[in-house]
Amino acid sequence: MNSESKKGIRKLDIVMLQFSVMVYSLSTVAGNMASKHEFLSPGYILFFGLDFCILGVYAILWQQIIKRFQLSVAYANKAMTLLWSMVWNFLIFSQGITVKKVIGVLVVMAGVIVMNMGEGKDA
Incomplete structure (x- = not known):
């Protein structure tokens, strides 16, 4: 893809990238929920299966992402999982948000x- 077409859809690509990271972060929620159930119990299997499905959807999204971004940029954006994990921990598990977490x-x-600012510039 040339740089002109990247500029035309860049905002949509960034939204797609962040959406895929959000989907990926849901995997940790499903894993956490699975861990609250006895091994191989129906609840465990349900949440483990959900985790597997989430990772499958993420894998498909990730393949589309790496077509649109340099791998280093796409991979750096995976760090945003920390933000989403903090949000899910607050909303789902009622864990507090501390100043240290926000600063991090x-x-x-x-x-x-x-x-992201360096994306599209030649090294």
């Missing part, structure tokens, strides 16, 4: 932004 996520987000 902001540092990661700054790194992701720097990586």
Whole structure:
């Protein structure tokens, strides 16, 4: 894909990239839910199966992402999983959000932004 067509759909690509990272982060939620059930119980199998399905959807999304971004940029954006995990922990598991967690996520987000700003420029 040439740089002109990348610029035309760049915002949509970034949304797709962040959506795929959000989907990936749901895998940790399903894994956490599975761990709350006895091994091979119906609840465990349900959440383990859900985890497997989430990872399958993510794998398909990831294949589309790496067609549109340099691998280093796409992979750096996976760090945004930390943000989504913090959101899911707060919403689903009622775990608190601390100042240290927010600072850590902001540092990661700054790194992701720097990586995205460099995308499309020749090294």
